[in-house]
Amino acid sequence: MTRAIEELIPDYLRGLPVYQPGRPIEEVEQELKIRAIKLASNENPLGPSPKAMEAVKKALGESHRYPDGGTHRLREKLANIHGVESQEIFMGLGSSEIIDVVARVLLGPGKSGLTAEGSYAPFSVAIRASGAKLVRVPLRNWTFDLPAMAEAVTRETRLVYLANPNNPTGTAFGMKELEDFLGRLTEDVVVALDEAYLHYAEREDMPRSVELFRARKNLLILRTFSKVYGLAGLRVGYGIGQAGLLAVMNKLRTPFNITSVGQAAAFAALDDHEHMQRSITTNCAERKRLFEQLRELGLQPVRSEANFIFLTVGPEAKQLCEELLQHGVIVRPLGWMGFPEAIRISVGSAEENDRLVAVMARVWPGRAVKREIG
Ligand code: PLP
Numbered sequence: 001m002t003r004a005i006e007e008l009i010p011d012y013l014r015g016l017p018v019y020q021p022g023r024p025i026e027e028v029e030q031e032l033k034i035r036a037i038k039l040a041s042n043e044n045p046l047g048p049s050p051k052a053m054e055a056v057k058k059a060l061g062e063s064h065r066y067p068d069g070g071t072h073r074l075r076e077k078l079a080n081i082h083g084v085e086s087q088e089i090f091m092g093l094g095s096s097e098i099i100d101v102v103a104r105v106l107l108g109p110g111k112s113g114l115t116a117e118g119s120y121a122p123f124s125v126a127i128r129a130s131g132a133k134l135v136r137v138p139l140r141n142w143t144f145d146l147p148a149m150a151e152a153v154t155r156e157t158r159l160v161y162l163a164n165p166n167n168p169t170g171t172a173f174g175m176k177e178l179e180d181f182l183g184r185l186t187e188d189v190v191v192a193l194d195e196a197y198l199h200y201a202e203r204e205d206m207p208r209s210v211e212l213f214r215a216r217k218n219l220l221i222l223r224t225f226s227k228v229y230g231l232a233g234l235r236v237g238y239g240i241g242q243a244g245l246l247a248v249m250n251k252l253r254t255p256f257n258i259t260s261v262g263q264a265a266a267f268a269a270l271d272d273h274e275h276m277q278r279s280i281t282t283n284c285a286e287r288k289r290l291f292e293q294l295r296e297l298g299l300q301p302v303r304s305e306a307n308f309i310f311l312t313v314g315p316e317a318k319q320l321c322e323e324l325l326q327h328g329v330i331v332r333p334l335g336w337m338g339f340p341e342a343i344r345i346s347v348g349s350a351e352e353n354d355r356l357v358a359v360m361a362r363v364w365p366g367r368a369v370k371r372e373i374g
Helices: 003-008 025-032 050-060 072-082 094-106 121-129 146-152 175-183 209-215 243-252 260-269 273-296 317-326 350-373
Strands: 089-092 112-117 133-138 157-163 190-194 219-224 237-240 308-312 342-346
Touching (some): 025 317, 050 260, 072 089, 094 190, 094 243, 112 146, 121 157, 146 157, 209 219, 317 342
Parallel strands (some): 112 157, 190 219
């Protein structure tokens, strides 16, 4: 970049971290010349819903037409499911776009956005990219410390990002904790509650967020079709929030942001209860099995409410991921998310999890012994 162009870039955009996605399977396979499995991006190992795939095939034939720019049918359907108005549904290019657009609407220089140190990195990026001040509160017991976050709210705070369950730790807070937190905020602070992994949570007192939204309008609930619905590649997410806020967000999003194929797939996936239920039960069973097997290897996984498991493994976390990769198993080192000593493993299919455990059993004990001696 030339100096003149560099000087055009506002200070608050310089040095923003790059989002680091999990490595694509094809790339690793080509490099190492072995079959690889990817347990790095919290995808659905069962694949997309068959009903969604059928709908995609039909929609492809209309690809020469622009999609419905207002995503009316899908919003209507989601509104019915959640018992809200369709103007209270915002469609995003994945929930990623919603994380970004809401910050552009509510934040800017002189304001401040709040999240946790150790939560989903794009929250912090969105706050910083708006020119607002980023305030981060440390996690407590690997989860959001909501009382401390309430203390950290100031007059400049306009937006708070929470992920429940949290990525990358997989922990969740309950209804009462969220209600107490919301009760301590004034109405000019919007809470973006990212529930990408909600369906996987087993905790019985998970917040009934839509009920809270109906009672308290300063919640913006974020949901995605990328996880339990298995449509990560089609990029569809939605928000449930106050109509006035969503109307402004709609002005900022890209026109026609949701492709016709994405709209058709999401619409059909909502009717595939069997696929969703199977995705949830498989994940719960495999998560439990993987958790126990990792423990048997002497590792210390954190109990997860999501479709991934967080492990603190020590200063050689990155090296461990590299060794797993050499055996064709892609997992995620978490230095870039603020945990240089931890890794995150997505819960895969039974076969994938068996392979991860087998490779870990070869790679980890040596390291554990070395650590004790060293
Ligand atoms: N929010 C959280 C907490 C996530 O972990 C992810 C993806 O991993 C996203 C949002 C983004 O999801 P999407 O594919 O809907 O953009």
